[in-house]
Amino acid sequence: MIFGIGIDLTEIDRIKNELKEHKDRFCKMVFTEKEIKYCESKKNSAENYAARFAAKEAFFKAIGTGWGAKLKWKDVEVKNDELGKPGIILKNKARKIIEKNEVTNIQLSISHSKNYATAVVVLETNSNN
Numbered sequence: 001m002i003f004g005i006g007i008d009l010t011e012i013d014r015i016k017n018e019l020k021e022h023k024d025r026f027c028k029m030v031f032t033e034k035e036i037k038y039c040e041s042k043k044n045s046a047e048n049y050a051a052r053f054a055a056k057e058a059f060f061k062a063i064g065t066g067w068g069a070k071l072k073w074k075d076v077e078v079k080n081d082e083l084g085k086p087g088i089i090l091k092n093k094a095r096k097i098i099e100k101n102e103v104t105n106i107q108l109s110i111s112h113s114k115n116y117a118t119a120v121v122v123l124e125t126n127s128n129n
């Protein structure tokens with residue numbers, strides 16, 4: 001069963017500005033070390049950063065708690081497998097919320113172009129509640 005879905009569209013220019021104005025602060029708040037390493041290895045890294053930003057936003061929408069739950073950006077990590085397929089790894093409070101809601105699987109799809117990055121998250125559950 002599907003527990004929830006979330007979608008986000010992020011303007012690359014918005015992320016580019018953040019990276020230009022205060023990269024250290026922005027990256028430290030939003031991205032994990034592994035995510036930063038991945039993005040920095042790419043040619044147009046703002047696209048990859050924006051895609052991860054979109055993925056985190058999409059996750060927050062899928063779980064449906066909004067900002068009230070005070071989830072941290074870095075508790076939602078995007079990790080690509082050996083074929084490049086992205087997935088989500090959860091830590092701390094984000095992980096607890098998922099467990100509490102009996103979400104058993106998380107699907108993530110990402111796309112980015114020159115101007116926009118987008119991400120869709122699907123949360124699956126075996127529970128009928």
Ligand SMILES: CC(C)(COP(=O)(O)OP(=O)(O)OC[C@H]1O[C@@H](n2cnc3c(N)ncnc32)[C@H](O)[C@@H]1OP(=O)(O)O)[C@@H](O)C(=O)NCCC(=O)NCCS
Pocket residue numbers: 047048051080083084085086109110111112113
């Ligand atoms: C993986 C693929 C779908 C990416 O599509 P794209 O149009 O180049 O790029 P997009 O911006 O839409 O998507 C990029 C994202 O795809 C995701 N992606 C990469 N490999 C993936 C895979 N194996 N499975 C699922 N998603 C994948 C990544 O999240 C990537 O973004 P990231 O590097 O920031 O994480 C494409 O390169 C591909 O390999 N297609 C396979 C089919 C094929 O080879 N067709 C050619 C013959 S017709």
